[in-house]
Amino acid sequence: MSDYRIKGSTGDWEVVVGLEVHAQVVSNAKLFSGAATAFGAEPNSQVSLVDAAMPGMLPVPNRECIRQAVRTGMALDAVINRWSRFDRKNYFYADLPQGYQISQLYHPLVGPGEVEILLDEKDENSTKQIGIERIHVEQDAGKLMHDQHPTMSYVDLNRSGVALMEIVSRPDMSSPAEAGAYLRKLRAILRYVGSCDGNMEEGSMRADVNVSVRKIGGELGTRTETKNVNSVRFVMAVIEHEARRQVDLIEEGGVVAQETRLYDPDKNVTRTLRSKEDAHDYRYFPDPDLLPLELDEAFLEECRASLPELPDAKRKRFEGLGISAYNASVLTAEVETARWFDGLLSSGAEPKQASNWTVAELFGALNRTGKSIDECPISPDEAAELLKLVADGTISGTIAKQVFEIMLETGDAPSKIVEERGLKQTSDTGAIDAEIDKILAANADKVAEYQSGKQQLFGFFVGQTMKAMAGKANPGVVNERLRAKLG
């Protein structure tokens, strides 16, 4: 259980959260028409006769959109309904050309499933299951533009008819952090599967946030629904704010109204959009233009076979290779990172060393330069080469950091850098002995102290020797020669 509590004047409260996530399906064409779906195109340049609801136009389901939703359901361990059906949700709005949205109320494509989240990413035992109630597919609406004309609004129908998956969770989350973890995990799975690009800024993923509060373990309270929240951070802020607002309201003797609210990120508040009394009667009924969707075994088999290794499985595989739970969790959180790291492993890098280097060195450098893993100037092959140079003693860890910086700057291969700049580690005992002899002679006092028992001075001699060797001496050889000479 979460220990997230809202402190009230009458005691502690807990929050109950459910999320409805609208995820835009990755597909070249819309759910029921052949029009394109690219983001950022000229207004009304991706609109077919069907999307504009011209007279006599009919929807025909796009197989790829259905396939993506089924694959998503499978990735969430969900029941795939062999028989599902499209319903019309009727309401008038200028961004909805048909006057109804084709959705699935009564018989959704995907039934119950679940998502496992980690409450503490350093602890693989801190898991919690968040239930998925259903996933249905539906059409997106167009977009109104209010800033084009002083008294009129314009309509852009590019988005009209684009396929969305609505992924409805159970009210299983009990803190902003859990909701954040759920959203991030869901996003990661969708991106692994390739069914949604998860880009919340461009609106390809947005959440309706259902929030209620109750006394610890008490009866469920009345929930509010905050619509169209478009970042993980905002979802968490909505929950925090909405829980606080509801507790204050109840403790002041008020009643939480079942209503739809909007989040204003600038002011960090939610406000009423419409109350239950103003709720639409959507008059759902089965769309008579469409036959029920019946999935055969071959189709399901193809969907199943096309699924990639998912985040949890990948994390467990990484841990099995000796990678720490934390590193495994970080390396699998984003599909691009995981793919990059898998590339590193398949280039022959030793897993544990490779994971430490990736999380510390590579991510550090990317953070510093503000780059994503996709923009990483170093390929997994080059990184594997660098790690191999360290592992086989060609260069020291210290030199490796230098080589890495040069790689980032020049894009050169590590062996070339090491070769050209003479950075190879030396195990030449003659050269090392010569430097050690000079250092011992120049520090006769410290040698005497060491020999009279001040053992911690050993590190001092190692440091001086390495410095004199410009970092290129093999530390093992230096240690061994120093011990021999110091007695």
Place this chain on the structure above:
Amino acid sequence: MSELTLKTITELREGFRAGDFSAREIAEAFNAAVAAARSLNAFTVETPDLALAAADVADRDRTTDALKPLSGIPLGIKDLFATEGVDSTSGSNILKGFKPTYDSTVSGNLKKAGAGMLGKLNMDEFAMGSSNETSAYGPVISPWKRNDGGNAALTPGGSSGGSAAAVAAGLAPGVTGTDTGGSIRQPAAFTGISGIKPTYGRCSRWGIVAFASSLDQAGPMARTVRDCAIMLEAMASFDPKDATSLNLPVPQWEAGLSSDLRGKKVGIPKEYRIDGVPAEINAIWDQGIEWLKDAGAEVVEISLPHTKYALPTYYIIAPAEASSNLARYDGVRYGLRELGTRSLDDMYAATRAAGFGAEVKRRIMIGTYVLSAGFYDAYFTKAQKVRTLIKRDFTEAFKQCDLILTPTAPSAAFGLQEKMSDPLAMYLNDVFAVPASLAGLPAMSVPGGLDGQGLPLGIHLIGRELDEQGVLNAGLAIEERAGFNHRPARWW
């Protein structure tokens, strides 16, 4: 009027191919007939140039042996078929001036088959009506008159009233219609012509302005059964753009025509003997039975026990679908726009108030009501269940027979204004037609004879799913025996 306009599609095709007359002569003859018959109000748009252009192509093709099935044949197209560049308004003010950039699959198929277009045909607004009186263009006047010496204007039936009147008056040798609950068959019966509604899914609905999607089906109307077969072959197709289109090859119905009904069983549903139906209707029905027996068929009594629920079921399902299908006429993208006073909602209200007629509004309200929270299960869900039972009735009946014979309509054509004030009386017109629509079955009306007032009466045949051939063959058997060659005396 030219001799040519008296000919059937079959005769025109033969004469044109034989070189007896040119396609241009045919088109000119019908163009002239159309122009001379404006008092019937059968056409909403006349397109003589399109008819001539297609005719010229046909005449050219004839010299190169590149003829298509309907080369040289000009047709009328019901106004709810989208026709590229030509007003397609579904008989409604809300679509006045709407010129699609596309052809419906059916009208496109006819074009590809070489047919020309004489114009767009008047109809009840959005196909909602049984008398063509709900059209924004005003009613179509039937070319038929009662033989009582009076001059009462009669309805050609509806919703394909312009289609029926055009064929009956010799303004077109064949036309397209659509049938949601009798809109091909009842007007065919009222005007002494033939018309067939094929199995749901035979003709693509793509590009046809939707009334009730689960019921709408296009079909031909023409003078003879053979003409209907010729046209239907050209109209039907599997269309990937319509998810309810049947993915089956189109049969060669014309080649399969045979009026020999030996070995066929014809079912007579006892529930169709309805109180209050005029004796002449039952008489023509009985006559039809005798003709089919004469053609070799065996007649059996069958039962369709849920028949009495068909009309109420239809008047829940069809308006429910219509209320949603017509939501797109909102003034935002095409057609009529009335700005209203302030808001978007005002614009919707003003546009739809001005754009829709009374019957359309009535059905939108009925449809909205039966889909509303709290009423949905009691009306819509129950109606869907009854629809299933009605389908089952037919499945059971077709275990005992191959075809079902009934009257097409419970009366002959009535006078304009006679039923407009009583919607329920109007709805009753489709009592025999609606069950086959709900079951998606092929059904046809062929002329049986005239009643005592000199008005045509239709005989109705219902077939098994996909058995258009059986329906056409029985229609042919009746046609041969009825020898119906009456034409309305020209007064227009």
